[in-house]
Amino acid sequence: MNVLLIGSGGREHALAWKLAQSPLLGELLIAPGNPGTALLGRNVPVNANDQDLLLEVARNAHIDFVVVGPEAPLVAGLADRFAAAGIAVFGPTAAAAQIEGSKIFAKQVMQAAGVPTAAAHTFSSPADAIAFARLSKRPWVVKADGLAAGKGVIVPTNVTTTVAAIEEIMATSAGQRVLLEELLVGEEVSVLALCDGKHLLPLPPARDHKRLRDGDQGPNTGGMGAFAPAEIDEETFELIVRDLMQPVVDAMAARGTPFRGALYAGVMLTAQGPRILEFNARFGDPETQVILPLINGDLLAALAACAAGDLGNTELPWASSAAACIVLAAAGYPAAPRSGDVIQGLESVTDLGDVLVFHAGTTWESPSIVTAGGRVLCVTGLGATRRTALDHAYEAVELINFAGMQFRRDIGR
Ligand code: AMP
Ligand code: GLY
Numbered sequence: 001m002n003v004l005l006i007g008s009g010g011r012e013h014a015l016a017w018k019l020a021q022s023p024l025l026g027e028l029l030i031a032p033g034n035p036g037t038a039l040l041g042r043n044v045p046v047n048a049n050d051q052d053l054l055l056e057v058a059r060n061a062h063i064d065f066v067v068v069g070p071e072a073p074l075v076a077g078l079a080d081r082f083a084a085a086g087i088a089v090f091g092p093t094a095a096a097a098q099i100e101g102s103k104i105f106a107k108q109v110m111q112a113a114g115v116p117t118a119a120a121h122t123f124s125s126p127a128d129a130i131a132f133a134r135l136s137k138r139p140w141v142v143k144a145d146g147l148a149a150g151k152g153v154i155v156p157t158n159v160t161t162t163v164a165a166i167e168e169i170m171a172t173s174a175g176q177r178v179l180l181e182e183l184l185v186g187e188e189v190s191v192l193a194l195c196d197g198k199h200l201l202p203l204p205p206a207r208d209h210k211r212l213r214d215g216d217q218g219p220n221t222g223g224m225g226a227f228a229p230a231e232i233d234e235e236t237f238e239l240i241v242r243d244l245m246q247p248v249v250d251a252m253a254a255r256g257t258p259f260r261g262a263l264y265a266g267v268m269l270t271a272q273g274p275r276i277l278e279f280n281a282r283f284g285d286p287e288t289q290v291i292l293p294l295i296n297g298d299l300l301a302a303l304a305a306c307a308a309g310d311l312g313n314t315e316l317p318w319a320s321s322a323a324a325c326i327v328l329a330a331a332g333y334p335a336a337p338r339s340g341d342v343i344q345g346l347e348s349v350t351d352l353g354d355v356l357v358f359h360a361g362t363t364w365e366s367p368s369i370v371t372a373g374g375r376v377l378c379v380t381g382l383g384a385t386r387r388t389a390l391d392h393a394y395e396a397v398e399l400i401n402f403a404g405m406q407f408r409r410d411i412g413r
């Protein structure tokens with residue numbers, strides 16, 4: 001099977017790494033990929049949002065199967081384009097990707113399906129939202145309706161900061177509707193599952209660290225590190241899949257927009273039980289970099305089964321070990337990441353058996369590999385326990401360096 005993988009982040013490097021282990025794989029193309037994916041397949045310099053050119057590449061290279069990594073192309077209908085061209089694709093249609101593309105749509109689906117989630121109110125004007133927040137006399141989580149590349153959510157602590165958050169969100173996502181959501185408290189867990197439109201095949205639960213600095217300080221980022229499996233008992237995990245995710249899968253199918261792809265539930269474990277914070281229509285980043293190393297079995301076969309609409313008896317057994325990843329971010333991340341800093345030490349970690357270094361924002365600048373994005377590398381450590389996985393990851397991090405490198409020292413602690 002010739003596969004075209006779309007995207008260029010750490011998630012896509014991890015997907016390429018896992019797909020390359022499949023006996024079903026013929027040629028692997030990655031568009032646009034990064035210096036890490038280039039070691040596993042052939043990078044083609046086509047932007048993930050250039051639908052026409054991606055289709056042309058797929059036809060010319062006799063691609064049998066497309067795997068879409070990021071959300072923006074999915075929301076823009078890339079999976080629909082490939083399907084219309086008769087090429088099998090892993091990733092939801094634009095209509096099904098609305099579960100991530102519109103937080104208001106997602107909230108409506110969850111409420112109609114009776115899925116526990118934070119109570120929410122929708123506003124189309126900032127004035128109405130502000131008036132509501134002032135009247136209520138308590139803080140609300142402020143969310144932009146549409147995709148905002150991780151910048152669409154602000155969690156205020158009081159009414160004044162809620163009002164400021166509404167103004168900020170409305171200014172940065174002009175013309176969009178805004179959601180005011182009940183502020184929930186608890187530990188977070190990311191539960192990802194493969195979905196064929198009807199059934200879910202859950203993957204090991206993961207924990208992401210969204211804030212830039214140690215102790216959950218600093219601005220929100222795309223994710224500064226993760227570990228898997230997350231600390232969650234089996235009963236709660238099963239409840240999340242059965243009562244929080246499956247009803248949404250059923251509702252999407254009943255609407256005539258079945259969800260086929262990776263369904264990512266962002267869950268908060270509150271004192272009243274688990275609540276959905278958000279759904280994503282794709283694999284998480286950096287969750288994928290700790291989940292895939294813990295999966296045994298053929299990922300390519302499982303993704304193809306999802307795309308065909310029948311997971312059937314597909315199994316992806318979980319390893320009993322642990323994985324942890326540390327994100328190495330560029331100077332200035334997340335506000336204004338700097339590019340062009342030379343990365344040193346990559347060759348010294350290639351031989352470490354318990355470490356996988358996934359590239360994200362990197363590029364070649366002969367004879368070096370240099371920074372070219374906010375999250376630069378994702379260093380995954382493996383071990384029998386989370387502690388040893390973390391030790392392996394941090395030992396490797398010590399060997400890598402670039403000017404202005406930022407990372408958290410408290411992942412998984
Ligand atoms: P989201 O993109 O919706 O997952 O939001 C990003 C982050 O904001 C989440 O990972 C949570 O840490 C936080 N968050 C989102 N919704 C809520 C909520 N209703 N209550 C408290 N924190 C939230
Ligand atoms: N790690 C958060 C996300 O992928 O959305």
